[in-house]
Amino acid sequence: MTTLFFNARRWLCAARRVPALALTLVVLALAAPRAVADGLAPATAGAESAASNALFERYDSGGQYDMTPITVSQLEDQLGRPDLQASAGKGSIAVLYPNVSEPFRSAFIGMIQGIEERTRLRVRSYPVDARFDAAALNAQLRRSCTKVVIALGRQGLNVAASLDRSIVVLVGGALLLSDAEIVNLNGISLTPDPALLFARLRALLPEIKRVIVVYDPKKTEWLLRIAREAAREQGLELASYEARDLAQAAQTYSAQFAAADSRRDAVWLPHDTTTVEEGTLLPLILKQAWNSGVPIFSSNVLHAKKGALFAMSPNNVELGRSLASSAEGAIAGELKKGVQPLRELHTAINLRTASHMGLTIGHGQQRTFDLIYPEP
Template sequence: MAFLCLLINTLLISTLLSQNAVAANDTTAPIKTTVILPIATGAAKMIYDEVISGIASHPELEVSTIAISSKEDIAAVEEKIKANQSQLIIAVGNRSYKLARALTNDILIIAGGISGKPNGIPTVSLTGDPAPAFKELKHIAPHIKNIRLVYNEEINGWWYARAQKIAADYDLKIIGYPATNMKDGVKLYEQLLKDATPKTSAVWIPLRSVVPSKTILPLLLEKAWSKKLAVISNNPSHTKLGGFVAVYPEHKKMGGQLAQFATLHFKGEDIDRIVGTENLNFAINLRTSSHIGIRLNAKERARFDKIFPTQR
């Protein structure tokens, strides 16, 4: 009897160890993922909710969330991450990204929905990927042949390099004016506006720049209007003020892209460390488009998610 009990116990232990080994190597098990996002209200909360919905829809992720304030205790966040048994961290938004950089654990961190410099962390930027933006631009304004922008290598050099790489596919040339500080940036915008030619040139305003948009936008829109230049931005509010077109994220789909990007990095796939948002919405100012000689019919207008001036 004693021998039989010993044999049964041995078999039970062997079975449990085997099950644990299988679980540890089960590549189909969901990746325990903690998403860090800012506490928000109103329209901002709606945007974050859409992003989280997109992330949570990924079949390979098991998602928990931590909402943080501007004065969040890092130790408390780390305890929550530990309690979640997290294997992956996704930081959404600039505040979450800054906090995630201060974490002391060795869990993979992915950033998403940030507008600034990614500092080495794999990132899906708020800035739109140039490919869908160029495709839409050439559809409505095929006569545009060059895009000019003032950029900073550290902040948005990755976007400039990506745009340069694919520009020929859209019969475009990207002309960059590299700036290291605001003073140089303002001078370069003045030079850009002198160099740009009506009909064939467009001016691109990066999402983040050494020259804040509130500093340069009034001058830029005034000069562009007088010279009949198309101004393209990553901010719909610029289009409302007189810019030609804006490209901006479709937030739920951006969340899905972020989830897939994080999953591929978690698996060690060889992919880029920073990419732009691929699923974009588009805004247009019809008064500006008409002024620069682009008139759209009803079908073409229906392609846009926001139209300014507001249609009654």
């Protein structure tokens, strides 16, 4: 039986332009030389048979062309596979993730797990660092028929900036802290959606009417636009105060805690490296909140461990699933524009802080939280 040297990767890339009926015709066309070789064709096909054999002899050393031998019968079997039928023509998804050590590596592996669980497309993952070869990576993505790249983390995002313009890039697993960073980007930030933070606040403390936030407009204005709309929808007043440096932020917090009403006001700590600086400012905020009784909640789960009433953190596997859905949408021509805040979240509660505020969190309510501090 005649053996064909079939470049599977090139065929799959071309298949994105060939409908299912055309794939059947491809099989039938390729089956003709097999019929000749098996003696099933009429004698008048002899010349065509010789020409076909001569053509295939040109590829006898096809290993250098990245080809693998395959019979027409095997090709038919391959084309009939349900997973190939489902993904033919759609290409593959590439995931770029930072080549980092634990515990950060586990977070990205969780995202990749979610991506692979959600999509039926081929997923190829590439650990990247500052030494990556842009030309080699672009070549590899072309060979893999890559249609969408999911860039995880800051390093993944940096690498994605050097990719061919024909490839759609979705960002995920990275904190984006300014309008300048999110311009022309699409995907999901690691910043929790303010709507979910506010909903949890209302569930815990329904008497709260006003949320105070101190922010640097150069870093967090895009998030404040979302937060203002979320607050209006939930009947909350969002009192936002600009602070462009550490000193101004410290002064603003002191003034707001002094004037706040612990029965109706709460303070939100967003991801903002100016106004929620970890070294000196965060301890000051926590101390003022403890002394005044004004509840604080945070976009950073570590703050719940340190004394915030509650906070939220990424659910990495669910984030991966959402990114896979977005990637499939992009392939289908339904790309959701812009960077969205994160809605796939775990929530942490600090029971010591709650008790200090006179708030009782029963066992039933505790089960609605993924993390509890102090740890039992």
